[in-house]
Amino acid sequence: MYPSFKYTRTTMKKILLPALLACAVATTAPVSQARAQTVCPAAPTATVVSGNITQNTTWSSANVYLLSGFVYVKAGATLTIPAGTIIKGDKATKGSLIVEQGARLIAEGTASQPIVFTSNEPAGSRARGDWGGIIICGRAPVNLAGTPVVEGGVGSTYGGTDANDNSGSLKYVRIEFPGIAFQPNSEINGLTLAGVGAGTQIDYVQVYGSGDDSFEWFGGTVNAKHLVAVAATDDDFDTDNGFQGKVQYGLIVREQNTADVSGSTAFESDNDAGGSANTPQTAPIFSNVTALLRTPIGAAANFTRAMHLRRNTSISIFNTVLSGWPTGLTLDGAAAQANATNGGLVLKNNVLANMTTRNFEAAGVTTYDVAGFWNAAANSNTVYSTATDLGLNAGNFTPDADVIQDFLPTSTSPLRTGAAFTDAKLADSFFEKTGTFRGAFGTVNWVAGWTNFNPQTTCYNRPGITLAAKAASDQLQQLTVSPNPSAGQASLNFELKRSGTASVRVLDVTGRTVATVLTDGKLAAGTQQVALPTTLQAGVYMAQIITNETSQSVRFVVAK
Missing domain, CATH: 2.60.40.2550 (Immunoglobulin-like)
Known part of the structure; x- marks a missing residue:
């Protein structure tokens, strides 16, 4: 409820x-958005970008750019995109931006002038999968043999030995209506990070309305903060192939009638497709995520689990709140279950609420006591029967609001306390440890100003006008x-x-x-x-x- x-x-x-x-x-x-215009001006002549970027290039926020087909930033080149720039993806050619190994993307917006990658379709006609997305390929370690090629049919390789590889920076960036299925099990996501190293900076990035996953990591060591996934089709945070980065502060808001036939989750994690023991093992650390799903309708059967942890993953999740999926936690397979038992896979100080079918599920080896793992006193996890118990504002569950909701927990919310950062996995200085709140928000509504929860109606025909809903x-x-x-x-x-x-x-x-x-x-x-x-x-x-x-x-x- x-x-x-x-x-x-x-x-x-x-x-x-x-x-x-x-x-x-x-x-x-x-309620109108802060930057809404009475009449949307005619679309300016876009600067069409296609093919390869082979030398250092700086775009201008005075232009609107159109990605035609697969656009590659090649090794040795840096593409710099200033604050307030609008980039549209061409639907007919599946416009996409691919940053290859040895290249860099410097896309640094601001809270008042984010950089926006969006659909080239007019307001009111936009849809998931209108264009490809952003793919960044780095030289950090992955657990695949040989020279892996990134998903999506773009042909670019990833992976290597440089854990601190630097592919650039993304700050205050929105990615709207991306995500295409090139072929089964080979899709372009909203933001694909393949073998990206820890020298890369990812902070304040929103993916809205992806036709596949919002964020997917294929190996690598890149860290990220302040990620927003809204109205995706498939998974929100998908980790594979030896990803070992850290993520703090994430917001997931699902649309209740849109889910993928593969089973849509907030967290999906595999060591690799076969669940092998290949190293480096998939072992990311997430803290302070809020994942919200209203009671599903329509595509309800395709919403499956809030967390589907499988195929020998050792993901760890702390101080996180998940509400509204049919199943809360699925530990799938003997290897993932063993990782939970031996301390490789850690879930602590988390909250499940309003799971409509079951809170826990053991798959593969169905005798594993998932409830016992979750409820162990040392893990300090919590289960609530309804979303009401979370003490959140009702509008937080609506992904298409014209006005950005106040995501701060109410004064009586149990989420204001209960976090802990004492586990050794959280010792790294990357994690901010000053708050006691569980979930993504304590005293700062950090989505305000730069995100957009209803880009379907936004006019993107005026260069430099990208301020989000008020x-x-x-x-x-x-x-x-x-x-x-x-x-x-x-x-x-x-x-x-x-x-x-x-x-x-x-x-x-x-x-x-x-x-x-x-x-x-x-x-x-x-x-x-x-x-x-x-x-x-x-x-x-x-x-x-x-x-x-x-x-x-x-x-x-x-x-x-």
Whole structure:
């Protein structure tokens, strides 16, 4: 179920319910983004880039670039992309950017002017897999023999002996609508890091709407912070072929009706495709990740596990929160299970919530006690039965918000405490150890400003205008529906920190507006209660409130 919150009543405004308007169209548009334009200008003539980049090249934020086909940055060359630059991928030619071994990509945006890689399709017509993605190939160790070729049909090789290899830097970068299946088991992901070394810097990178995985690591030692995976098709964080890097602070928000037939996970990890004992062993360390999935619909059968750890992986995950998958943790195969027993695979101070089928699963060797491993006192892991127990804002579970939600845990959330950094795997100075919070957020909403949770509607025809949706306001708090489920009579409850205007509507599971309850109502600061329609048929609905500063939604059930 979705988060809902109790609150202390202070003042109460009762707003009478207008007559139910079945199938009504909402009269209020979503809150506009900070950089939204009244009219999207005509697309400028793009600077088309194709073939090979063989010498040091610097692009300009005054241009819009179009990747035509596979564009390779060749060994010895550095491609520098300044803050605020827009790069589009051509759909017909599967435009992609491949940084080969010995080349570098310096793509450093800022919080106010991120670099955006996005679809070349017009606003409203964009889709997963509109273009390829970004592939970086380095010379760091992998556990494959010979000279491996990266997935996706691009023909580039990766791997080597230089753990500190430097392929450049990505900072404040968005990658929107990428991900194509070149052939089965050979896809281009949002961001592919193949044999990338620890000399490379990855920080503040968002992948939105990938047609395959958001992030996939094939071996290598690169570290990363502040990764955001939104509305992917397949996996969010996929680690293989001897990846041994470290990642801290990650946000995963899934779209409830989009999943891959292969089984979509937040974490998928293999040593290699055959589960061999090849070295270096896949042994990344993740800390402080929040992974959220609303109750799946439509493609629900293709959502499988929050964590699918298999094929002799020794991944370790700490201080992480996962909510909403059918299964929480699957330890798959004798080798991965043995790694959990002997301390190679470590899961500590983590939280599972609202796993709809089971919390734990043993696969391959089905007698392994996964619950016993998770619940061992030394591991300090937690299980909650509902997402409500997490104390998060309801809008955090919605991946297509026009306004970036406040992802900070509420004042009563159990996630504000419970983290620990005492395990030896977290001793490295890479990990920030000042917070006690579990999940990706403590006191800083670090996604604010540079990310975009609804790029489908963004105008990218004006060079340099890439500022993301405005940060969430704290005006709207404690959004709930009660009772929930209801027999037909329920109210939408919330608190306004500041007075303002508000519109309220009810949507069905397809996103269709079935009732407009309030239009531009003027509300004073304080606790509010809005009566919801009593004539709704049995089913699942979303109540959406849009104020002059922000918007949020909450799910509710009518059971008659």
